[in-house]
Every structure is written in structure tokens, then in C-alpha cells.
Amino acid sequence: MDMIIEIKNLSKRYGNLTVLKNINLDIYRGEILSIVGGSGCGKSTLLRQIIGLELPTTGEVYVSGEKYYPSKPKIQERIMKKFGVMFQLGGLLASLTLSENIALPLKSYTKLSDEDILEVIRLKLASVGLDGFQDYLPSEISGGMKKRAALARAMALDPEILFFDEPASGLDPITSAALDNLIIELNKALGTTMIIVTHDLASIMNVSHRVVMLDKSVQGILAVGTPEELKNSNNKLIYNFFNRKFN
Numbered sequence: 001m002d003m004i005i006e007i008k009n010l011s012k013r014y015g016n017l018t019v020l021k022n023i024n025l026d027i028y029r030g031e032i033l034s035i036v037g038g039s040g041c042g043k044s045t046l047l048r049q050i051i052g053l054e055l056p057t058t059g060e061v062y063v064s065g066e067k068y069y070p071s072k073p074k075i076q077e078r079i080m081k082k083f084g085v086m087f088q089l090g091g092l093l094a095s096l097t098l099s100e101n102i103a104l105p106l107k108s109y110t111k112l113s114d115e116d117i118l119e120v121i122r123l124k125l126a127s128v129g130l131d132g133f134q135d136y137l138p139s140e141i142s143g144g145m146k147k148r149a150a151l152a153r154a155m156a157l158d159p160e161i162l163f164f165d166e167p168a169s170g171l172d173p174i175t176s177a178a179l180d181n182l183i184i185e186l187n188k189a190l191g192t193t194m195i196i197v198t199h200d201l202a203s204i205m206n207v208s209h210r211v212v213m214l215d216k217s218v219q220g221i222l223a224v225g226t227p228e229e230l231k232n233s234n235n236k237l238i239y240n241f242f243n244r245k246f247n
Contacts, residue, residue: 003065004029004161004193005050010059012045019045021219023059025212029160032187032194034204037214037222038241043197044165046214050195051163052080064160081109084159086150088166092138098125099134102153109157124152128182144175148182155186164196168203180206201244205231213238 005027012020019042035043048054061069068079092101102121125131128148168176205227215222231242
């Protein structure tokens with residue numbers, strides 16, 4: 001399989017607190033990988049290190065075979081353009097329309113004409129079922145629609161890798177399932193690598209090709225495998241997590 005991200009011996013400390021220790025992980029092109037685990041195990045911390053929102057204390061990150069960290073800022077900036085991020089709360093600017101929100105990365109990182117930008121916006125919104133909502137403010141649409149609009153913005157620059165931080169947060173089960181289906185459809189249609197931090201067990205089982213489980217007890221990765229492999233694990237911690245057992 002074609003490796004798109006390689007993480008080598010990554011650790012993250014905040015002062016004397018070690019959150020992640022000696023993380024080694026290969027992520028493959030085109031897969032949907034979920035990062036799961038109990039509260040405080042370092043899921044979002046690991047996501048921030050991969051994206052580059054924070055710098056690891058030690059270790060290396062490679063993207064498409066090129067060293068992303070540590071490397072020169074210009075190299076990091078160029079590689080970061082391969083990423084799209086859908087934040088937990090959407091991250092849409094409340095004072096801007098959906099069209100204006102999606103236009104921000106296009107105006108910042110491309111030389112497209114205004115006419116071409118409007119066409120890209122229409123196509124991205126159409127891809128998430130929101131064509132016709134260009135002039136709506138975030139406050140004028142539902143929570144599920146905000147998530148989809150945030151996904152459209154994350155896809156604005158046609159990223160090779162999409163990151164999702166708790167995409168189902170705040171959504172009812174039906175809307176969450178619809179978002180799962182959209183993620184699956186986009187992955188199949190575009191072949192985009194997707195990395196998802198989530199605690200939603202139904203979503204984990206529905207969308208993931210592979211799952212990385214973190215745990216405080218090891219300050220890092222406890223297991224890696226398919227959802228079914230982890231659900232049927234002989235390890236009690238892993239089995240209990242995936243089968244909602246409390247002892």
C-alpha cells in the first residue's frame with residue numbers, strides 16, 4: 001500500500017506532563033483512519049502534531065516521503081497546503097456567508113479569478129449537498145448543514161488529506177449517520193485520505209478502514225486494526241471499549 005503519512009518516534013510533552021510517547025504510525029493513501037480512545041488519551045493532541053498546529057517534542061513526521069517535521073518553515077507551509085481540516089465546532093466565521101467562508105483559502109492560496117472562485121464554491125457546496133446556500137450565514141442553517149459547509153471549506157483546495165476533529169459532535173444520530181455516509185461517498189469518489197478523531201462508536205464502525213486506539217496506560221498507541229479486529233480483541237481494555245462494557 002502507498003504510504004502517505006509516516007510518524008516516527010513522536011512524543012509530546014507539556015512541561016512535565018507526557019501525553020504521547022514514542023508514537024510510530026503509517027497512514028496509507030486513500031484510507032479512512034479513525035483515532036479513538038478514552039478522554040484525555042491524546043487523540044486531539046496527536047491530530048494537532050500531524051497537522052502541524054503544534055510541534056512535537058521529539059520525533060519526525062513525513063508526508064508523501066518528504067520530511068514535514070522537522071524541516072524549514074517554507075517546506076512545512078508547502079506541505080500543509082495538502083491538508084484540509086474540519087474542526088470540531090466547524091470553525092466557520094459567523095459574520096461571513098458560506099460562500100465567503102469557502103472563498104478565504106481560495107483567495108489566500110490560489111490565483112483564481114473571482115469568477116472561477118465562485119464556480120469552485122458552487123462545486124464544493126454541491127458536493128456536500130448545499131448548492132444554493134451560498135449566501136446563507138452560518139446562523140441561518142442547521143448544525144448538520146454547518147458541518148457540511150465546514151467540510152466544503154476543508155475541501156476548497158482539493159487536499160490530498162482531510163482531517164476531522166469529532167465531526168459528529170453536537171449532531172443527532174440521524175444527522176450523524178448522514179455525515180458518515182457523505183464521508184464514505186467522498187472517500188470513494190475522490191480517493192482522499194481521511195483521518196478522523198472521534199468517540200462515536202457507531203461512526204467508528206461505519207466509516208473506518210482502520211482504527212488506531214490510544215490509551216493513557218501506554219501514553220500512546222494501544223492497538224491498530226480494522227474495526228472488527230478491535231471489536232473482537234482478546235485485550236480486555238480494547239474489547240470493553242468497542243463493546244461498551246464497563247468491567
